[in-house]
Amino acid sequence: MYIIYLSLQISILYIFYVIGTWIQEALHLSIPGSIIGMLLLFLLLSMKIVKKEWVELGSSLLVRHLPLLFLPIIVGIINYFDLFAGKGLLLIVITIFSTILVMTSSGLVSQWTGRRVEKNRE
């Protein structure tokens, strides 16, 4: 039974993904179809049109193993190793350093504003 429920729920999620992609193409949006599908499902859950129980099982399985689903894409780097010979290596360093700066700045700003929100509420 578990497998049947799981497949059904993942199919529902897949349908939302297809609808999201369709909306993206029809409206020429730059946001990917998967994110549009997510916002759509969120909307329908909030309006209680879709019940949480209909998708919860499939959702928790897919979300829990998200890192696995990225593996084939990451392994694709294999075809582009030569891109990083010589000066290209510097691009990796720049990207890592810039990533640290983004994480630091956005994290600190939201920590600071988050604590202010809490103070104002008290």
Next chain:
Amino acid sequence: MNDTVLIAVTSIVGTVAVYIGARKINKRYPYPLTLPILISSMLIVLVLVTFQIPYETYHIGGQWIEKLLGPAVVALAVPLYKQRKILKAYLISLLAGTIVGSIVGISSGLLFTYWAKFDKEIIHSVIPKSVTTPVAIKIIDSIGGNPTLTSILVIIAGMSGSILYTNLYKLLKITHPIARGVGMGSSSHAIGTAQMVDDSEQETVISTVAMTISAIVVSVLAPIVVAFLS
């Protein structure tokens, strides 16, 4: 069973097995460098290189795993729905952090590549590196650049954030769940968000929202910045 099916099954089962093994290693030795996504991708690359298997062959099976990525992102709607009250309460802090992060990401990428005297195509390719791949490629479509290079830099941003966040947050004393999620989502998009799944549902949700907002902000800002520079 014909060859294609056999190859597909082998690479799917192999990938899943490597991933399960990597999770076990990470549970036993929980350090940033034993991150399952890192050791499993390195191991698969090693196997492909050693046995001289072309990526295209591996991808016959790999694409089926990739196909679940779309519905998996849709699936994030469920934790999003469960945590909706938190999102509403901290909306300002979410927006502020993400917008600042997007600006820092664009400007630091620009500045460093400019200093290093890279040519214009490469400088442009660095601009959208903090946002999720499909959006980053759309941005490159509009500002010009090398989409292949961009998608690789996007992966590097995602992987480096995933490896570094534990220590970086400790160093900077970033403990607030909102801040931890915003930092990850703004800098390392979906790959980073995937790492928070084992930490907490709240941080995963915040990271999901942050990566979405940051995708929108960078799509709007990038063409403006490029127009201003040229």
